[in-house]
Amino acid sequence: AVSAERAWVSDFYGDLYLIDDTGTEIHRLKTLxxxxxxxxxxxxxxxxxISPDKEIRKVSKDFEIKGLKNFKTHALIACCIYSSxxxxxxxxxxxxxxSSKAGAVSRYSDxxxxxxxxxxxxxxxxxxxxTENINHDVxxxxxxxxxxVVTDAGGKHRFNYQxxxxxxxxxxxxxxxxxxxxxxxxxxxxSSVQVLDxxxxxxxxxxxxxxxxxxxxxxxxxHLNNLWIGLGSYKRMLVYNVQYANLNHQExx
Numbered sequence: 001a002v003s004a005e006r007a008w009v010s011d012f013y014g015d016l017y018l019i020d021d022t023g024t025e026i027h028r029l030k031t032l033x034x035x036x037x038x039x040x041x042x043x044x045x046x047x048x049x050i051s052p053d054k055e056i057r058k059v060s061k062d063f064e065i066k067g068l069k070n071f072k073t074h075a076l077i078a079c080c081i082y083s084s085x086x087x088x089x090x091x092x093x094x095x096x097x098x099s100s101k102a103g104a105v106s107r108y109s110d111x112x113x114x115x116x117x118x119x120x121x122x123x124x125x126x127x128x129x130x131t132e133n134i135n136h137d138v139x140x141x142x143x144x145x146x147x148x149v150v151t152d153a154g155g156k157h158r159f160n161y162q163x164x165x166x167x168x169x170x171x172x173x174x175x176x177x178x179x180x181x182x183x184x185x186x187x188x189x190x191s192s193v194q195v196l197d198x199x200x201x202x203x204x205x206x207x208x209x210x211x212x213x214x215x216x217x218x219x220x221x222x223h224l225n226n227l228w229i230g231l232g233s234y235k236r237m238l239v240y241n242v243q244y245a246n247l248n249h250q251e252x253x
Contacts (some may be wrong), residue, residue: 007221007228008039016049021226027063036219037080038174042110043088052079056090056112068180069112076104077214083110083129093127103127104111105140105155123149123157129219133177135198141172141185148172148185150200159200163187173231174220186217188232193217 006020010031016039018027025249031038031049047059047087048068054077055070071078076094088110096101103124104169108115126144133139136153138165146169161183167190174186181198184206191209196202207214207229219230 004104008041009219009230010036014052016047018047023181029059031062033209037082037093037127040081040083042083043085044208048081048083048090050081050226052077056081056092061070069108078128079103080127082132082161084132086136088143091132091138093124093130095126105130105138107155123151128173129172129175131175132175133183134179137198139175139177141175142153142172143173143188146170146172148175148183148196148200153247158162161185161196161202163189164194164202173232174253175235176220176222176227178222179225184220184222184227186220186229188218190214193220193227193229 006018008016008018008025010016014031016029016031017025019025019116029065031051035249039047040229047060049057049059051057053070053133054072054074056068058066058068069190072092076152077097078092079095080093083088090108090112091103092108093103093104094202103126104117105124105127106115106117121242124140124142126142128143130139137158138151138153140149146162152158152159172185173188176184178184178223182198183198183204185194185196187194191214192205193207194202195204195206207217208217215234216234221228
């Protein structure tokens with residue numbers, strides 16, 4: 001979750017860190033939340049995250065914490081969250097309590113009062129990350145199914161991306177979009193960041209495992225031509241200034 005000068009990043013141990021663009025830690029929050037995609041930043045710069053008891057909580061810029069809505073009794077388990085920068089809607093991904101059933105993605109108002117569930121629930125099994133494109137498409141990575149699912153803003157299915165035809169497996173995790181409606185996805189199988197057009201056609205690899213500093217890119221966020229990459233194998237972030245013709249990057253431990 002990235003803004004102009006700072007970012008909230010998580011680890012696998014239930015900690016959230018607020019860092020600046022040099023990697024300096026500003027604040028640490030012990031959430032004990034497990035899983036990926038469990039936090040997001042609002043348009044105003046507040047943090048939203050899913051707590052271990054499945055409550056969506058809001059952390060203001062002065063670090064005051066407020067509970068917004070609890071999904072503990074929901075029929076499905078809340079597993080990821082995204083705050084729209086278009087209209088402040090909140091998108092929540094759910095997985096089934098029973099592995100034989102489908103997951104879902106629901107859209108809520110910023111007050112979490114009104115919602116609708118994307119109609120074709122069979123699209124999802126275990127949503128991991130959610131983002132939006134500038135054309136208002138909703139993009140969801142589902143590594144359990146090995147698919148990137150794209151719908152329009154109302155939940156109508158547009159397409160699936162299951163990796164390049166020459167790749168036998170695909171495990172999408174972190175996703176983001178750029179200011180030209182291209183979709184960037186981190187694939188753990190090929191240890192790469194792939195770039196797709198807005199209709200799901202593979203364009204090129206932005207980063208691959210041939211880059212010595214890139215090993216299992218896991219989480220992505222794009223802001224003002226800067227691509228933030230969280231690596232699954234190391235406790236560090238990479239920040240690239242993306243020009244597509246070349247990449248300039250700095251590393252943060």
